Amino acid sequence: MPEQLLTILKVCLLILLYLFFVRVLRAVWTEVQDPATVGAGAVPSRPRGGAAAPPKSSGRRKRDRSPREFITREPPELAGATHALAPEMSIGRAAGCTIVIDDHYVSSVHTRVFRRDEQWMVEDLGSTNGTYLNRKKVTSPTVIHRGDQVQVGNVLLELA
DSSP states (O other): HHHHHHHHHHHHHHHHHHHHHHHHHHHHHHHHSSHHHHTTTTHHHHHHHHHHHHHTTTGGGTTTTOOEEEEEEEGGGGTTTTTOOOOOEEEEEEEEEEEOOOTSSSTTTOEEEEETTEEEEEESOOOOEEETTTTTEEOEEEEEETTOOETTTTTTEEEE
């Protein structure tokens, strides 16, 4: 009887050990997939307030030269390619996207760039690997400005 009890306890210990590892892996995976969710809500609201003021204060410079295109910065073999901005554009691997990127880290329809209230916005469309704005993961529609860098897969685009 004690031998059977020891076997049962060993099995229970192994089960608890596996459950612990599953819990740790799940916590790590959650952190990798959605870092800094607390600060993500504040990111869109801060640029909106800051972006609305410059056009009013710099009225004599004709609206502070609105961005007109994306310039590819990385990878080196695509660097320098330009893509004109449209009121609404999609970025991805699918042939129907405005900017087609042939990269296995890019989803079929990965990212959306659009204009709302005189501001350019970027939004991740539920892609597997995410969209990054200035090295921060985009979790909701976020304002982008001239000089900002949007990373989709291994491709880095700069708003110019």
